[in-house]
Amino acid sequence: MTRLEALALLTGRAPPVLEPGHVWLVGAGPGDPGMLTLDALAALSQAELLLHDALIDPRILALVPDGAERLVMGKRGGRPSARQDDITQRLIDEARAGRRVVRLKGGDPYVFGRGAEEVFALAEAGIPWRVIPGLTAGLAGLAAAGIPATLRGVNQAVTLATAHAAEGAEDALDWAALAQAGQPIVLYMATRRLPAVTGALLRAGLPGDTPAAAVAEATTPRQQVLEATLATIAARVEAAGWTVPAVIAIGGIVAARRRLG
CATH class of the missing domain: 3.40.1010.10 (Tetrapyrrole methylase, N-terminal domain)
Structure with missing residues (x-):
């Protein structure tokens, strides 16, 4: 056959x-x-x-x-x-x-x-x-790391965003609006710009103790997960020396990993 x-x-x-x-x-x-x-x-x-x-x-x-x-x-x-x-x-x-x-x-x-x-x-x-179509890492990767994209009682929406703006539109995303929406944010291609993104979210008023996680090489045997907070996730990723793309989740959904991860 x-x-x-x-x-x-x-x-x-x-x-x-x-x-x-x-x-x-x-x-x-x-x-x-x-x-x-x-x-x-x-x-x-x-x-x-x-x-x-x-x-x-x-x-x-x-x-x-x-x-x-x-x-x-x-x-x-x-x-x-x-x-x-x-x-x-x-x-x-x-x-x-x-x-x-x-x-x-x-x-x-x-x-x-x-x-x-x-x-x-x-x-x-x-x-x-x-x-x-294929499964997108921003959803499947989080699930593999024990992080649900949506969770009843925690969020009613989730934002998928890239940290890389289109050419000539470096600041096209309104990070303040995302911070004020009160819903989890899932970032693609954010490893190199994570300090800038988290800084923008903090300046917009998103609390520094908001749960955050980074997932590298999701769903593979080499999968790595770092749990931190909005204030510390960029430093944690830098200290880990990751050179591969990672998915970043910011919001209350990350806390579920303590029970599901």
């Missing part, structure tokens, strides 16, 4: 077919291969060219067929990275050459993954595309 036949048996339907000249944007989830969706597995099983983010688990990369080309197209803060324009143009060029192209992104392509930007460009170029 082939992998695609096994997927058909599991889902009760034929797997989606990746046609030549098509580009699929696929979410790899938060890290652990077990959190791939079945449609993501189907996509990887048909790829002729895989353009993938950095830090994707090698076991996930190994799911593409023998002979498929794999290219690292990850963007790493503070390190040499592929330019977004170059990535997008490569997707278009390879699709026009008739290849089955998979663009594999950590988490979900549409949650701080620039997936929409790539889809806009593909659509404008007339390239057929599809998005296969």
